[in-house]
Amino acid sequence: MVEEKHNKNLYNIGVSYKKADATIRGKFSVSKENQVALLEEAKSKGMEGIFVLSTCNRTEITGFADHPFQLIGMLCKYSNGSVEEFAQVSNVYKNKEAINHLFRMGTGLDSQILGDYEIVGQLRQAFKLAKEAGTTNAYFERLLNHVMQASKRVKNETRLSSGTTSVSYAAVQYMIKNLEDYNSKNVLVFGLGKMGKHTCKNLAEYTQNKTVSLINRTEEKAIAFVKENTSIRNAKYENLNKEIANTDVLIVSTGASEATIKKEHILTNKELLILDLSMPANVSKEVAELDNVTLVNVDELSKITDETLAIRQQEIPVAEAIIETHNEEFQEWLNHRRFTPAINALKQSLKTIQQGEIAFHKKKIKDFDETQAEVITSRFIQKITTQFVKHLKDEETSVNKSIEVMAKVFGANLETIHAEDN
Structure with missing residues (x-):
């Protein structure tokens, strides 16, 4: 049976200027003290990845959970907002949508003032607080690193932040x-x-x-x-x-x-x-x-003035192309991280079969060319594992189910990291 080290989804839940006015956003604002308390509670519940962002324009929780209500409940507990109010003005993003949202937010595309990069510093502080609380992981480290790289490029290579508009x-x-x-x-x-x-x-x-x-x-x-x-x-x-x-x-x-x-x-x-x-x-x-x-x-x-906004809007496609590059790099890392242990285990299982067969034929066949047999069968192993990698990378593939089949067919002790399709 496949051992699943992680079977939760990544969620980003919260309220922002897009749907909530200043009064409602104020209700859902989470003080620094309450952010710490929220993270400590999350840690005590065994939540392995979560951070909180609370600014004048938005309050969001990003984290892994079985259901988004786990995060929504914590937000309402540590703010003055209610679940009913949240339901009317909220945004809930899951897995790839949550990742895309973080990229757009971190590059100023999702700011109330288009191109406002103040959010970048606030995002860094939110992550730093979570790190101090012990609620970050390698997944978030890599994701935030890619977001910051994309943010730096958008700021340096586009006019998305032209003019001062804080x-x-x-x-x-x-x-x-x-x-x-x-x-x-x-x-x-x-x-x-x-x-x-x-x-x-x-x-x-x-x-x-x-x-x-x-x-x-x-x-x-x-x-x-x-x-x-x-x-x-x-x-x-x-x-x-x-x-x-x-x-x-x-x-x-x-x-x-x-x-x-x-x-x-x-x-x-x-x-x-x-x-x-x-x-x-x-x-x-x-x-x-x-x-x-x-x-x-x-x-x-x-x-801000329509003129300034028009200049910035022209830069959106360039910024989105930069985001796409870094998002793809993150997804590549994520895919590698998700099924590399399983592919390695598969390869080891096939090598065990290879060695057994070579040993068997060495006894049975006179002047058996062990070296040549090893070269040929190694190429077979490489081709088989390559095909499995291509299959697992396909967006239509359910990684968990595929690896279960691999485990049953080859009898390998296969396991995945973050096995849920993210």
């Missing part, structure tokens, strides 16, 4: 397009994570505004940043309400798991533009209801 860049561009006197407006950036730093740098690069202030909960980080960016003023967190009252544009990039700007923080009646770059939303719904407040979230900020 959410932080879009926030500054929104301000420029919608405020006539944006250079003289008081701007307050709240939060100094990666997004906050990019926002400050984009403000410095694309505007001449000299009235930009920065507030961060950890003031030491803000002080260090302001020393290197002297055009920005450091403001104290305890003065948040007062600073908001004096500002015209509030850019929120705190990246918290709940609202950091609430109704009680708005103590002014003058016009206030709030750009919320965080996911889940860090500005409460009550703030948007205030007459003097215009609140813009990440979905609105992710829109």
Whole structure:
């Protein structure tokens, strides 16, 4: 009987900007702490390959399972989303579809802003976290390596990422397009994570505004940043309400798991533009209801000009050709990994038959040419195994069933790795 070391399917399940709005995506967002807890639970259940990706545009789990609901249940457990909500807005990819999805995502083809490569760094971090938790394997190592190679080539060999279009860049561009006197407006950036730093740098690069202030909960980080960016003023967190009252544009990039700007923080009646770059939303719904407040979230900020989009769309076929090359290389490795042990076992079984027959005829036939017999029968063995390799590579072939037949016919102790057709 064939020993199956792996009989699960590869799934990618999750929600993204394609079907879920910012509010729903916020519900399914998984904090770093909960990502670790999810991976630890998966490991305790014996799941041999799984990683979690949670960004402002998507939350996904990629892993091997008997059924996708195993992954869906874990996502709902460690987020604030329900199974019912997931069913309405979800994507579920299996085996080759899941692999294709990872390639498209990692090369910027599946980004909300076409060609946005921020996802590449986020994918690396997600995989690193899974590796630290001990939930990665050789399969994922090889797959992610091919995805990153394809991503690098698409970035270097196409214009898919022409122009800067990150959410932080879009926030500054929104301000420029919608405020006539944006250079003289008081701007307050709240939060100094990666997004906050990019926002400050984009403000410095694309505007001449000299009235930009920065507030961060950890003031030491803000002080260090302001020393290197002297055009920005450091403001104290305890003065948040007062600073908001004096500002015209509030850019929120705190990246918290709940609202950091609430109704009680708005103590002014003058016009206030709030750009919320965080996911889940860090500005409460009550703030948007205030007459003097215009609140813009990440979905609105992710829109780019038709002209830039048109240039990038022309590059899609080139990017897809690059993906195809690396995907084929991965599939070749996968095929080799799946049935090479079985082919080797078959070859060894045939060699045992060969040696037995040569020994038998050596006794029976006078002046038997053992060397010539070995050359001829070895060629037969090579041709037989080559035919089996061709058969197993055929997309219509059920690898498990074929190897079972091989085992029964040749009496070989054949086994496969990742025997399920991926």
